[in-house]
Amino acid sequence: METQTSAINYLPIVFQMLVALGFVVLTMVLTHIIGPKRKSKEKLSPFESGIEVVGNARQPFSIKYFLVAILFVLFDIEVIFMYPWAVNFREMSLEGFDGLIEMLVFMGTLLLGFIYIIKKKALDWE
Amino acid sequence: MNLFYFVAFLSIFFSLLVIFSKNPVYSVLFLIVTFFTFSVHYILLNAQFLAIVNFIVYMGAIMVLFLFVLMLLNLNKDTEPMKSSLLKIAGVVSGLCLLLTLVGAVKSLNVSEPLILKDPGIGLVKNLGKVLFNEFLLPFEVSSILLFSAMVGSVLLAKKDPKKI
Numbered sequence: 647m648e649t650q651t652s653a654i655n656y657l658p659i660v661f662q663m664l665v666a667l668g669f670v671v672l673t674m675v676l677t678h679i680i681g682p683k684r685k686s687k688e689k690l691s692p693f694e695s696g697i698e699v700v701g702n703a704r705q706p707f708s709i710k711y712f713l714v715a716i717l718f719v720l721f722d723i724e725v726i727f728m729y730p731w732a733v734n735f736r737e738m739s740l741e742g743f744d745g746l747i748e749m750l751v752f753m754g755t756l757l758l759g760f761i762y763i764i765k766k767k768a769l770d771w772e
Numbered sequence: 773m774n775l776f777y778f779v780a781f782l783s784i785f786f787s788l789l790v791i792f793s794k795n796p797v798y799s800v801l802f803l804i805v806t807f808f809t810f811s812v813h814y815i816l817l818n819a820q821f822l823a824i825v826n827f828i829v830y831m832g833a834i835m836v837l838f839l840f841v842l843m844l845l846n847l848n849k850d851t852e853p854m855k856s857s858l859l860k861i862a863g864v865v866s867g868l869c870l871l872l873t874l875v876g877a878v879k880s881l882n883v884s885e886p887l888i889l890k891d892p893g894i895g896l897v898k899n900l901g902k903v904l905f906n907e908f909l910l911p912f913e914v915s916s917i918l919l920f921s922a923m924v925g926s927v928l929l930a931k932k933d934p935k936k937i
Contacts, residue, residue: 652818652892652893653815653816653817653818656815707843707844709844709930710930711840712837712840712841712844712930713926713927713930713931715833715836715837715840716837716922716926716930717923717926717927718833718836719829719833719834719836719837720919720922720923720926722828722829722832722833723829723919724916724919726825726828726829727904727912727915729821729824729897729901730821730897730898730900730901730904730905731901731905733897733898733901734898734901734902734905738905745905748905748909748912748913751913751916752912752913752916753916755913755916755917755919755920756916756919756920756923758920759919759920759923759924760923762923762924762927763923763927766927766931767931768927768930768931
């Protein structure tokens with residue numbers, strides 16, 4: 647089953663995105679037009695539970711968030727490599743266990759990294 | 773072809789907005805839109821795997837990292853020092869040098885014969901996987917070591933060792 651796809655096959659996705667984005671934009675614009683507005687200084691000031699604003703929102707925060715984010719990116723790249731493998735899996739399994747072993751080596755190395763992360767308690771929130 | 777020119781115009785427009793917007797967070801948001809236009813370019817070139825990777829990894833993950841780096845840097849107006857005029861002049865001079873180099877490089881380019889691909893579906897996920905798991909098996913496995921070292925490095929840098937405190 648060899649399917650030839652080209653850029654024209656993405657036209658339905660474009661339409662779907664247009665409809666989704668259009669709905670969001672239309673709803674937001676309509677609510678802005680229809681809804682009542684009272685623009686006083688108190689109304690426009692940002693507040694949290696009626697407490698006055700203290701300081702700036704742009705404060706440097708803990709590196710732990712960044713660690714979680716960068717580990718997410720690394721495992722995201724790992725998953726990217728699995729897409730072409732999964733698409734070709736049926737054909738490769740007909741020829742033997744080569745494809746399975748190739749992926750096992752790849753996954754094994756990354757599993758080592760995962761074990762390292764768990765053992766170092768890098769994901770624990772002190 | 774017209775679609776290509778439209779998308780190319782959009783990419784250049786949004787990448788200029790990345791440079792010219794004052795707020796760095798807006799810059800990052802415009803960079804996301806720029807990456808999206810790159811994804812559209814990939815789809816127009818029928819490189820569907822690259823388009824998906826660009827969409828998931830760059831637009832999703834790398835941009836989150838960019839935002840995190842922005843937040844980690846303290847870019848408030850009061851902490852950001854005013855750039856001196858000497859620094860500005862140095863920036864202009866180095867930028868003009870780069871422009872000169874680029875113009876010289878572009879002038880020395882030759883227009884080659886248009887490349888005609890034997891297989892138009894070379895960028896599809898299936899064909900790419902076939903090549904990746906046969907001819908380029910070693911780089912694929914080595915990339916896992918690269919990812920592993922990146923994991924270890926980031927954990928080592930970001931994690932405090934409890935014994936040393």
